[in-house]
Amino acid sequence: MPESSAFDEELGRAIDKWRGQSRKGFLELCLLACVRGALKTYGFAMLESLRRSGLELSEGTLYPLLTRLVREGMLASTWDMPEEGHPRKYYTLTLMGLSFLDEVLKERLKDEKALDAILSGRCANEEDNRD
Amino acid sequence: MTKQAYIDELAAELGFMTVEERDDIVLEFDSHLNDARESRPDLSEEELIARLPPPASIAATYLAEFPRQAQSEGDGKPFSERGGRPGASSSDFRFHDFFRYARRDEEELSGGAEGIERLVIESVACDISARVGSEFSYAIRGRWDDESKPLISQQGGLWRIDCGRDADMLELTLPESLVELIATSASGDMKISLPDEANAALRSASSDISLRCAGGSASLTSASGDLALEGRATDAQLKSASGDMDLMLSGVCSSIDASTKSGDIQARIEDGSADVKLQSMSGDLSLRLPEASSYELEAETVSGDIQSSRGSVRRGLVGAKLRYGDGPALVYAKTLSGDIRIA
Numbered sequence: 001m002p003e004s005s006a007f008d009e010e011l012g013r014a015i016d017k018w019r020g021q022s023r024k025g026f027l028e029l030c031l032l033a034c035v036r037g038a039l040k041t042y043g044f045a046m047l048e049s050l051r052r053s054g055l056e057l058s059e060g061t062l063y064p065l066l067t068r069l070v071r072e073g074m075l076a077s078t079w080d081m082p083e084e085g086h087p088r089k090y091y092t093l094t095l096m097g098l099s100f101l102d103e104v105l106k107e108r109l110k111d112e113k114a115l116d117a118i119l120s121g122r123c124a125n126e127e128d129n130r131d
Numbered sequence: 132m133t134k135q136a137y138i139d140e141l142a143a144e145l146g147f148m149t150v151e152e153r154d155d156i157v158l159e160f161d162s163h164l165n166d167a168r169e170s171r172p173d174l175s176e177e178e179l180i181a182r183l184p185p186p187a188s189i190a191a192t193y194l195a196e197f198p199r200q201a202q203s204e205g206d207g208k209p210f211s212e213r214g215g216r217p218g219a220s221s222s223d224f225r226f227h228d229f230f231r232y233a234r235r236d237e238e239e240l241s242g243g244a245e246g247i248e249r250l251v252i253e254s255v256a257c258d259i260s261a262r263v264g265s266e267f268s269y270a271i272r273g274r275w276d277d278e279s280k281p282l283i284s285q286q287g288g289l290w291r292i293d294c295g296r297d298a299d300m301l302e303l304t305l306p307e308s309l310v311e312l313i314a315t316s317a318s319g320d321m322k323i324s325l326p327d328e329a330n331a332a333l334r335s336a337s338s339d340i341s342l343r344c345a346g347g348s349a350s351l352t353s354a355s356g357d358l359a360l361e362g363r364a365t366d367a368q369l370k371s372a373s374g375d376m377d378l379m380l381s382g383v384c385s386s387i388d389a390s391t392k393s394g395d396i397q398a399r400i401e402d403g404s405a406d407v408k409l410q411s412m413s414g415d416l417s418l419r420l421p422e423a424s425s426y427e428l429e430a431e432t433v434s435g436d437i438q439s440s441r442g443s444v445r446r447g448l449v450g451a452k453l454r455y456g457d458g459p460a461l462v463y464a465k466t467l468s469g470d471i472r473i474a
Contacts, residue, residue, distance in 0.1 A: 043159060044166035060184035063159060064192045071197075078317055078336040079158075079354025079372055086165040087158065087354050087372040087392075 028074075029108070030055055031065060032101045035075060035093050042088045066091060074100055132180045134164050135467065142413070144190035148197070154373045154393045155355070156193070161392070236274065240281055243268030247309055248288030254316040257294040257301050258338075261312075261323040263345075264304035273298035294319075305329070320356075339374075357394070375414070395469070407462045415469040420462065429463045435470040 034046050041049075043063060050057050069075040074097035081087045093101070132140075138161055145153040160183075167179050247267040252259060257273065267290075271281050275297035282293040288308075294301055305312070305326050312331045314321060320338045325331055330347040333340050340351050341359040350368045351358045358369050361379040369376050369389040376389050381401035389396050390410040398409060399419040409416050415435070430437050464471050 042162070042166075044163050044170070048170070058184050059160070059163060060189040060192050063156065063163075063189070064196045067156070067193070068196050080336060081334075081352055081354045081370065081372060086162055088162050088166075089155075089159050089354075 027057065027061070027065060028069065029101070029104060031062075031069060032074060032093065032097055033105075035091050036098065036101060040090050040092050042090050046091075069097070073097070132177065134161075134176050134180060137164075137180050137183070137186060139468070141186040141189060144186045145193065147190075147194060151373075158372055158392060160189075237272060238275060238280075239270060239272045240283065241268070241270035242283070243304070244285070244290075245306075245308070246288055247290055247306065249290070249311045250303075250305070250309065250313070251289070251291045252294070252301070252312070252314040252316075253292070254294040254298070254301065254314070254319040255296045256317065257298040257319040259301045259303070259314060259316065259319060259321045259323065261303035261305050261325075263306075263324050263326045265306055266304065267306050267309070268304045269301065271298050271301045273300070325362075407464075409463070410465045411469050412467045413469055414466070415472070416464050416466055417472045417474075418462070418464060419474045429461070430471045430473065431465040432467070432469065432471055434468045435466050437471045437473075439473040 030050060031046065034050060035041055038045070038049070043059075043066065047057060047059065047062055066075065066077070070077050070091070073094055075091045076094050077089050077091050079087055079089050138157055141160060142153060142157045145156060148156070164179060164183075167182075168174075168176070171179065243266055245266060250267075257271070269283070269292065271283075271292070271294060273281070273295075275281065275295055279295040279297040281295045281298050282291075284291045292301065305324075307326045309326055309329045312323070312325065312329060312333075314323075314331075314333050316333075316335045316338050318337050319335075321333055321335065321340045321342070323331065323333070323341070324343040325345055325347060328346045330349070331342060331344070332350045333342060334352045335356050336353070337355045338353070339356045339358070340353055342349055342351060342361075344360065344362040344364040344367075346363045346365065348366045349360055349364045351360060351370070353371045353374045355373045356371070357374045357376070358371055359377040360367055360369065363381055364387075366385040367378070367380065367387045367389070369378070369391075371391045371394050373393045374391065375394040376391060376396045376398075378387065378389065378396070378398040379401070380387065380399070386406040386408070387398070387400075388408045389398065390408075391414055392411070393413045394411065395414040395416070396409050396411055397417045398407070400407065400421060407418070409418060430439075462473075464473070
């Protein structure tokens, strides 16, 4: 049916748009959490560990995002030049990054609980629709 | 596409950024490719490059993230970059700095002794300055707490100074008895004069190192800081990723070896006859040799220019060989895209 293909297209666009809006902040969170887990890490290792966790991310997304997080004071970076091997840029969390991550994870947990409640119909009485 | 072509194209696409920012990004992708090659030895260089996004799309993301803003002081700049040293990277920014000044008083630790032979220093952000004097002394200042207080220990002629994370400045006087100085720093600058025949090994991540040598050997390593070396050195080794190098040496007796990825190298050699090796990937090399010296010279570049005031240089696709007299010393200069100038 022609109508169904137009519907699919529109749905696809809507999902893409939503993904674009929500993904950026989500990726930031994933990167900060990844650095927190590793204490000190570098781009390639982060990419590998994020991919192992099921998060597909391209180099073209990762590095600009890391640069921004450094500029915003969430991450600190230093070049390390080992005696053997090649130089690497290492990232660590700043106090600000750590506090930011803690706060935002708390908020996210709260939002998720709220969404669960909405989906399960537990808040039916006083619901007001934001959209 | 080869790795070099990819890196060159990325650098060209990032033309809207400052040279420092661009070098940093290009080096990070270079490092990423080295890691990728180590982790997937089964893939060829071309296959690894094919897995990366095209340079233009990477540059587009950077442009979207960091549109060029008005560069006036403070305006539009992220918080972390305000008020820093010119050229300081945002990695130097540490959030707790802003609180500790309000909280703590400035402290000072000082002392000294005779008979020091070796000195080992570890610094995070503490600047280190050293001059030559008759007795060993140190004075270290900062705003530390019990946990981050500097640690100073001595074992015979060996002294060790761990500056801790909150020290700002370490001032030293180094006597003739000193044989060796080893110092490591993340973001504290080093400005050091050595007594006669003392050797130094200095390493830093993003800080600048400036060393005056008086007959010992010198090894300077930095990822992104600038390196400067002057005086008399028996041999000198300088290594950096993106920092510039400035060498002004006299009476060198064995060898000079300086290599950087994207920094420029400027070397002036006043007298003496040493083997000199200068290498840079994308930086320019400028070398001034003593007048009337006798050197065998080899200069190589892939796409840069070679200029010599000592005679015409014939350039092939790669390399040019020059011979001045029949001196025993060898001068070797090599770049990928940087220019080479010899006077």
